[in-house]
Amino acid sequence: TDGAQLPILVIGSGYGGAVAALRLAQAGQSVAIVEMGMSWSQPAPDGKIFCNMLSPDGRSYWLRTQTAQPVSYFLGAAFDKTIPKYTGVLDAEQFSQIRVYQGRGVGGGSLVNGGMAVTPQQQYFPSILPSVDPAEMYATYYPRANAGLKVNNIDQAWFETADCYQFARVGRETAQASGFNTPFVPNVYDFNYMKQEDITTPGFGSIGGGSAVPRSALNSEVIYGNNYGKQSLDKTYLAAAVATGKVSITPQHVVTKVTPAAGTGYAVTMNQIDTSGNTIATKTVTAQKVFFAAGSVGTSKLLVTQKATGALPNLPTSIGTGWGNNGNVMVARANQPALPTGSLQSCIPVMGIDNWSSVGGRAFAEISPFPTGIETFASLYLAITENPNRGTFSYNSSTGGVDLNWQQAWNQVSIDAASRIFDPINVKQGTIYRTDLFGFFKTWGDDFAYHPLGGCVLNQSTDNYGRLQSYPGLYVIDGSLIPGCTTVNPFVTITALAERNIENIIANDMK
Numbered sequence: 113t114d115g116a117q118l119p120i121l122v123i124g125s126g127y128g129g130a131v132a133a134l135r136l137a138q139a140g141q142s143v144a145i146v147e148m149g150m151s152w153s154q155p156a157p158d159g160k161i162f163c164n165m166l167s168p169d170g171r172s173y174w175l176r177t178q179t180a181q182p183v184s185y186f187l188g189a190a191f192d193k194t195i196p197k198y199t200g201v202l203d204a205e206q207f208s209q210i211r212v213y214q215g216r217g218v219g220g221g222s223l224v225n226g227g228m229a230v231t232p233q234q235q236y237f238p239s240i241l242p243s244v245d246p247a248e249m250y251a252t253y254y255p256r257a258n259a260g261l262k263v264n265n266i267d268q269a270w271f272e273t274a275d276c277y278q279f280a281r282v283g284r285e286t287a288q289a290s291g292f293n294t295p296f297v298p299n300v301y302d303f304n305y306m307k308q309e310d311i312t313t314p315g316f317g318s319i320g321g322g323s324a325v326p327r328s329a330l331n332s333e334v335i336y337g338n339n340y341g342k343q344s345l346d347k348t349y350l351a352a353a354v355a356t357g358k359v360s361i362t363p364q365h366v367v368t369k370v371t372p373a374a375g376t377g378y379a380v381t382m383n384q385i386d387t388s389g390n391t392i393a394t395k396t397v398t399a400q401k402v403f404f405a406a407g408s409v410g411t412s413k414l415l416v417t418q419k420a421t422g423a424l425p426n427l428p429t430s431i432g433t434g435w436g437n438n439g440n441v442m443v444a445r446a447n448q449p450a451l452p453t454g455s456l457q458s459c460i461p462v463m464g465i466d467n468w469s470s471v472g473g474r475a476f477a478e479i480s481p482f483p484t485g486i487e488t489f490a491s492l493y494l495a496i497t498e499n500p501n502r503g504t505f506s507y508n509s510s511t512g513g514v515d516l517n518w519q520q521a522w523n524q525v526s527i528d529a530a531s532r533i534f535d536p537i538n539v540k541q542g543t544i545y546r547t548d549l550f551g552f553f554k555t556w557g558d559d560f561a562y563h564p565l566g567g568c569v570l571n572q573s574t575d576n577y578g579r580l581q582s583y584p585g586l587y588v589i590d591g592s593l594i595p596g597c598t599t600v601n602p603f604v605t606i607t608a609l610a611e612r613n614i615e616n617i618i619a620n621d622m623k
């Protein structure tokens with residue numbers, strides 16, 4: 113409520129915010145979380161909380177009137193469709209040369225992501241976060257994060273026979289034929305639930321000829337939310353935080369301003385919005401401590417704006433720098449007719465192709481589902497690559513918005529690295545790239561990112577634990593701390609770093 117006096121305010125309810133709220137509450141602190149997106153807890157009139165990828169409606173996108181699907185073409189024709197403007201769960205935020213996808217709602221990115229929970233190999237950790245002790249991370253904070261996130265592994269015997277993973281087996285077979293390693297990757301999706309979605313699983317399914325439980329991963333649900341099966345943050349960290357009785361979560365409030373309060377602490381201004389995005393109230397609260405957990409883009413935008421408008425003028429000049437896209441590029445191959453990928457595909461990826469040791473161009477590619485409901489013979493991949501280019505956020509005084517100077521051409525390094533995996537596979541298989549999925553005769557999906565990282569880099573814009581040192585009581589605790597790349601999918605690293613930092617902050621700043 114307007115005028116409230118709070119000990120601790122957390123801005124954003126993704127990984128960083130959820131870890132901060134739980135650990136602070138367990139240490140006896142009262143915590144208020146504000147989140148710009150909705151609380152995705154009530155079913156719509158169709159009985160479902162979320163819509164699926166085959167029939168997107170207003171619930172799919174954040175305040176858009178047309179979908180912005182990552183794979184938005186088929187046979188070269190655009191198939192985005194008109195939707196009602198609504199505070200949907202997936203934001204496709206357009207900067208001048210890159211579209212950055214982000215989750216909106218209580219749970220942040222965990223609501224829309226593929227759940228791939230990958231701990232990077234320890235030998236590469238110094239390149240990810242050079243100022244952080246790897247021994248501590250791998251002994252304590254990665255295990256803590258994996259436990260808190262409820263990470264689990266697929267039953268490999270089931271994987272070998274399940275129809276819904278034929279696409280992954282084909283991805284594996286074609287990669288291994290060219291000599292690549294194809295590790296299984298853990299996930300937060302409950303694999304026991306998924307087994308029951310599959311009517312071919314012995315002992316499961318076949319209630320009335322259908323699956324034993326309502327389908328989610330097997331019903332083309334993922335980037336617009338999963339109705340069942342996915343252990344997103346609202347079911348793990350945030351549920352545990354609320355269960356302490358010390359944490360409140362207020363959705364549909366967009367923070368716009370943070371500035372020192374007249375007495376002690378910080379005045380935080382926010383707009384309460386309706387489901388069309390209109391402001392229905394503006395409120396200011398005072399908090400003694402504020403955690404920025406609005407994600408790489410959200411936190412960077414907020415801090416760059418506060419510095420430029422004089423609300424927090426003493427923030428360091430490095431604020432807004434060091435942004436990267438985790439080297440994300442997408443590509444698809446057309447398989448031979450003898451290698452169909454299946455008309456039923458689980459939306460939860462469970463396997464990758466690891467070429468990170470290739471110094472010529474490091475890449476880790478997730479074997480992604482392409483759940484169209486029909487046989488496409490296509491193999492789709494999201495590659496994570498080593499890309500040294502870094503973008504900078506800057507305040508635009510004429511629009512009042514924040515720009516990002518990332519250039520699409522900078523992705524050529526990533527395309528080259530991914531090509532070192534897929535060119536040899538195509539040669540060996542006698543196959544070609546699909547050129548009809550990302551445009552008309554366009555091979556690479558190189559104009560969007562799923563994994564924004566950086567903008568407020570650890571040990572540069574903050575101290576080595578996320579403190580904004582020129583403003584005691586202000587902290588950053590999300591993906592903006594990580595300088596541009598994690599070598600694999602990022603949320604386990606974001607969570608583990610937040611676990612490390614909050615432990616230090618609780619021990620030293622909360623006495």
Ligand code: FDA
Binds near residue numbers: 564
């Ligand atoms: P995160 O973005 O999770 O949370 C920030 C929250 O703050 C959001 O809920 C946002 O609405 C809110 N917020 C922002 N500005 C605000 C403001 N001004 N006021 C109030 N609230 C505000 N990663 C991975 O490891 N494995 C995977 O399989 C995938 N797959 C994947 C698929 C897709 C489609 C996407 C979009 C992303 C992924 N990711 C992923 C990436 C992963 O989801 C991402 O790295 C994390 O969610 C980032 O966590 P953070 O805590 O940094 O921010």
